[in-house]
Amino acid sequence: MGMRNARLICAGAVAIAMALATEVSAQPSTVPGFATLDSMEARVQGCVTCHGRSGEGANSGYFPRIAGKPAGYLYNQLAAFRDGTRQYPPMNYLVAYLPDAYLREMADYYAKLRPPFEARDAAPADVAMLERGKSIATAGDPRIGIPPCIACHGSRLTGMNPGIPGLVGLRAAYISAQLTRWRVGSRHAAEPDCMKRIVSRLSEADVAAVAAWLARQEAPADASPESSNLVRMPLACGSQQ
Amino acid sequence: MSRRGVVGVVLVSAAIVVVAAIAWTMLKPGALPQREVTPGAVSASPATQVLLRGEYLARAGDCVACHTEPNRPAFAGGRAMPTPFGSLYVPNITPDDETGIGQWSADDFYRMMHTGISRDGTLMYPAMPFASYTKVTREDCDAIYAYLMSVKPVRQQNRPHELRFPYNKRDLLIGWRALYFTEGEYAPDPKQSAQWNRGAYLVEGLGHCAMCHTAVNALGGSSEAKAFEGGMIPNQNWYAPSLTSNREAGLGNWTIKEIVDLLQVGISHRSTVYGPMAEVVYNSLQYMTDADVEAMAVYLKTLPKGDAEPPPTSQARLVQPQVMETGRTIYVTQCAICHGSEGKGQPPHFPPLAGNQSITMTSPVNSIRMVLNGGYPPGTQKNPRPYGMPPFAHILNDEQAAAVVTYIRVAWENSGAPVTPAQVNPLRSLLPE
Numbered sequence A: 001m002g003m004r005n006a007r008l009i010c011a012g013a014v015a016i017a018m019a020l021a022t023e024v025s026a027q028p029s030t031v032p033g034f035a036t037l038d039s040m041e042a043r044v045q046g047c048v049t050c051h052g053r054s055g056e057g058a059n060s061g062y063f064p065r066i067a068g069k070p071a072g073y074l075y076n077q078l079a080a081f082r083d084g085t086r087q088y089p090p091m092n093y094l095v096a097y098l099p100d101a102y103l104r105e106m107a108d109y110y111a112k113l114r115p116p117f118e119a120r121d122a123a124p125a126d127v128a129m130l131e132r133g134k135s136i137a138t139a140g141d142p143r144i145g146i147p148p149c150i151a152c153h154g155s156r157l158t159g160m161n162p163g164i165p166g167l168v169g170l171r172a173a174y175i176s177a178q179l180t181r182w183r184v185g186s187r188h189a190a191e192p193d194c195m196k197r198i199v200s201r202l203s204e205a206d207v208a209a210v211a212a213w214l215a216r217q218e219a220p221a222d223a224s225p226e227s228s229n230l231v232r233m234p235l236a237c238g239s240q241q
Numbered sequence B: 001m002s003r004r005g006v007v008g009v010v011l012v013s014a015a016i017v018v019v020a021a022i023a024w025t026m027l028k029p030g031a032l033p034q035r036e037v038t039p040g041a042v043s044a045s046p047a048t049q050v051l052l053r054g055e056y057l058a059r060a061g062d063c064v065a066c067h068t069e070p071n072r073p074a075f076a077g078g079r080a081m082p083t084p085f086g087s088l089y090v091p092n093i094t095p096d097d098e099t100g101i102g103q104w105s106a107d108d109f110y111r112m113m114h115t116g117i118s119r120d121g122t123l124m125y126p127a128m129p130f131a132s133y134t135k136v137t138r139e140d141c142d143a144i145y146a147y148l149m150s151v152k153p154v155r156q157q158n159r160p161h162e163l164r165f166p167y168n169k170r171d172l173l174i175g176w177r178a179l180y181f182t183e184g185e186y187a188p189d190p191k192q193s194a195q196w197n198r199g200a201y202l203v204e205g206l207g208h209c210a211m212c213h214t215a216v217n218a219l220g221g222s223s224e225a226k227a228f229e230g231g232m233i234p235n236q237n238w239y240a241p242s243l244t245s246n247r248e249a250g251l252g253n254w255t256i257k258e259i260v261d262l263l264q265v266g267i268s269h270r271s272t273v274y275g276p277m278a279e280v281v282y283n284s285l286q287y288m289t290d291a292d293v294e295a296m297a298v299y300l301k302t303l304p305k306g307d308a309e310p311p312p313t314s315q316a317r318l319v320q321p322q323v324m325e326t327g328r329t330i331y332v333t334q335c336a337i338c339h340g341s342e343g344k345g346q347p348p349h350f351p352p353l354a355g356n357q358s359i360t361m362t363s364p365v366n367s368i369r370m371v372l373n374g375g376y377p378p379g380t381q382k383n384p385r386p387y388g389m390p391p392f393a394h395i396l397n398d399e400q401a402a403a404v405v406t407y408i409r410v411a412w413e414n415s416g417a418p419v420t421p422a423q424v425n426p427l428r429s430l431l432p433e
Helices: A003-028 A038-049 A072-083 A089-096 A100-112 A126-139 A173-186 A194-199 A203-216 B003-031 B046-060 B065-068 B106-115 B136-150 B172-181 B195-205 B256-265 B276-283 B291-302 B321-339 B366-373 B398-413 B421-430
Strands: B080-083 B086-089
Touching: A038 A100, A038 B136, A072 A089, A072 A100, A089 B366, A126 A203, A173 A194, A173 A203, B046 B136, B065 B276, B106 B136, B195 B291, B256 B291, B321 B398, B366 B398, B366 B421, B398 B421
Parallel strands: none
Antiparallel strands: B080 B086
């Protein structure tokens, strides 16, 4: 075999290897998969087609990132889906017959994960709208009596332990849908429900603006939620008690 | 040992005993949660034993599932029960004097369970499974009555039913009763073992399995000749498989252990419970004693064998090659990681699909719904951390979902028939996103 043939074979092998590698990495992270059977990773396969293999959320559309959100927040949502106090039929159905201890374990599992963030929203948007969104999120609006998002959801928007979710890495469609559900009264949190007080003062345009701005924010290097004893919160919050 | 040494040992021993006694007293409630108490296994007073037995039997009858609204006090009623004839609102069975059954006597309660006639003489709608409960003994009814009288009374007015004409005329029930109701406590079969009779008593009586596993006709009745032959559950859009057909959930080929596991644990090496049966296991069967579940299994395994329909012909099982290939490709990508490339699963946590009667039975509704909606088995005392299956409704279109369900119904010598996209589509709207 000549040098030339050997080189061709090498090149071929590299090409095949690259093709395989591309194929592997091109597999969306929403395809079921796990390393070992006796693990939480295998047990939460029920979540992966929507929330991704590591809870990073689906890159198309609605399903939120759940990785790294505070465990208390995740547990509250799972229990609310199970008990029907938060309505989303596919979730209500999935967790209907799961005991508290297991829901807590699921929440703890996802709270500890730190998968990379999906690319943030970059579609063109109205500059004035984004300005309004930024202003609500970072300064609040004293005129209508609402505090800034960052006062509770953290200066880096990564949430606060134990019960306040991070907002960074969420899609605009998801954020505005949740705020809208609060506005119409179909989503609520533990009383006193501070989000209800806030959302009831936001217009539809405000909701769209703040959702659009939040979805454009870069994730910080450390996406861990803030500790609860660093700030005094502007509104009493049932989820933090 | 010196005298002082002996005293020291005695003191230390006494201290250990005291600490142990305190620890025992403090830990006891946690170590013996009420729901795990086996009737007769503790030396409680006779009156307490009756209450414990009543609680156990009320669980066996799964009273709480219908008589409780989600997030509301147990047994206070109010839960809507949609039926093909309109909505029924389940009554308050807490012992509140005005709105519950506080004024009822044990005789009133027994007559209701035994005959389906309420305290005031009203004929009850057969959504209350009195056609099954009639088999419950007086002694067991009295224990359930005593237990219900011991729960916290909740003042909550019953909501009137909303049934369409003519079903809102209770006089019609006279006809229904003549056709479909036979009154009478369970009569043991002397040719069978005590264990078999115990199982039959539980399955046919408090378990009221026939409510779902015997098909209901247009009049809301089920005929004894079709007992346990399976049927669509009205308004739930799940198919309750036949317990007599070896092609459905017939248990002739199952070991007793596999039946016991399915009923009590929620998973087994053959299959996993899902849909409405997950609720039954979660609320009721997981709390039953090993002996009772085994008795039920022994009885269920002996149900007469018979297939209502012949297996599909080879003609009916023909699948277009491109559909099979689509199904196979999806299976390899999405399903094989858990269920295995040969459909053998990783039992008991990921059930086998090859040879699984739940997949090959005539109605494909349950398989389609599992693919669309996924599901978690119930978290039970013996399987508190179940493995789940994700939904694929947002990933597969109707053609793809039909192809993968077709694939699992005919691959690996499975004996099912293919499924069409038109059978998938209407099942999508059941859990709207």
